[in-house]
Amino acid sequence: MSALTELRAGTTTAPAGTVLRGVLHEQRRTVVLWALALCGVGSMYTAFYPSVGGAKMDVMLEAMPPELITAMGFEAIATAGGYVQSTVYQLLGAILVLVCAIGLGGRLVAGAEEDGVLELEIAAPVSRTTVYLERLAALWLVALVLVAALTAALTALTSVMGMDVAITGLLAGSLGLWLFGGALGTLAFALGAATGRRGYAVGTAAAVATLSYVLAYLGPLVEGAAWMEQLSPYHWYVGGDPLTDGVAWGGYGLLLALAVVAAVAGGLAFRRRDIMV
């Protein structure tokens, strides 16, 4: 009796970081696999550079129609930095980070709620705001781990291969990739937290990502449609050629703004709504 009474004395709520630690523990294997996949694909493309890059690339580009070069974002592909940006940062790296971030964003609240596993956490002595913010932090941390692993792999590989890619360029591209993946992942996360519907959240965020890619490539091709790329988060990310020209603060700022707006709106809705209906 006395032991229980003692146990009951004082109220104890969740210390900061408990939700975050739980999510990271739960996602640890997924994160490692995604990081390996991303490093593998990034390294593979970069390793092809000596056999396709430089002068050989110039010959190939001459044979391609200029519209296709624009559409594929190959304008700067002949330089080492341009090559890594076009193949890794603009294409497969971006796709992998996006798929991971949007999928995870949809799972972290809406998916957990649909599976029923969120119920005990919401019923625990932790506020909804804390649950929301720490789960969102987990998303950004996972994206950071992926991008950091990719950056490390590319830095090592380009220096071993003697490719002329500045480390600052890689860092600028990686910061953009983190913000791009984080922003669209946050969109999925926020939509999921606001509605509790994972399919809707992932579908909408994926549609926004696809549309943003289309807008970024149609913009320069269609006359008088430069506004298109201005609306595209993808253009905000790669429009400034970060690997060659460094950080494009305007575009990166817009990515961050998108994330903040989505996060705030989603958080407000999540605090207010019914869970598990």
Place this chain on the structure above:
Amino acid sequence: MTPAIRTSGLVKDYGRVRALHGLDLEVSTGEVFGFLGPNGAGKSTTIRLLLDLLRPTAGTVEVLGEAPAVGGPALRARLGYLPGELALPPRTTAGEYLRHLAALRGGRGTARIGELAERFALDLSRDLRALSKGNKQKVGLVQAFMHAPELLVLDEPTSGLDPLLQHEFRRLAQEAAADGATIFLSSHVLQEVEQVAGRVAIIRAGVVVDVDDVATLRRRAGQRVLLQLDAAVDATALHRMAGVTDVVVDGTTVTCLLHGEPTELLRWAAPHRVVRWQAEDRELEDLFMDFYRTVPADGAAGPADAPTAATAGHGAAKGGVR
């Protein structure tokens, strides 16, 4: 004294569907209170309103004197909750998950995980995904009880547990109650709550239709009695007998509903030769039928008897388990 739970005119809508139609409920501190109703009556909705998972459409809820949305984490620190449909995350062992849930309570309850797991014979090193329904329910019970909360809200606590573990659950609940905890437990089976609960509320279609202590409820539920005699009899005396209703004579077989003591009925039967005697506790469903039967005379041999065959068989099976 502040009641542990008080709801007044509680209404909850899911879109256009109204799940609760003005629910009034009061549970005193230290009480073991049963919350009975068929599936879909609004039990889980009520419980989720207590935990602030849902927000009321109208009316008020108070848990330990505070509205759940106002009390927030500090209020929930004083509660233990077992969901009706417990879902556990994959890729984690039972022990890891329970320690995480204790960490969400600032570490409170960690010390009791081992002891409670032992009582329920729960293997803490097992992966949650590999657990059977009964073992998952054990994880749910351990996390609800481990921090010795002031108020336990248990949604169908014994579902999936075998009789031995149901017994262990009842002991645990009684210990918690003896220690001053209030226990609010829901069920759709009267037997599940009658051994632990003092009072019971019956909810039907989103309203509380009755609140009573268990003994009264049991008396009201009554028993279905079947008497098979060796020759046809005159059963007119039964129609006037106190506590006996719904008398049906079919050749040599007499069936009736008995509320209260069986003495009079036994006296009536004694002069005859009784070939077979059967008395079964009625199911909660039958009790609900009673609440709907406004004019008792009409029901005597009417459609109210239709579900008897099915429930009698069901009741017999239940009786064997007890």
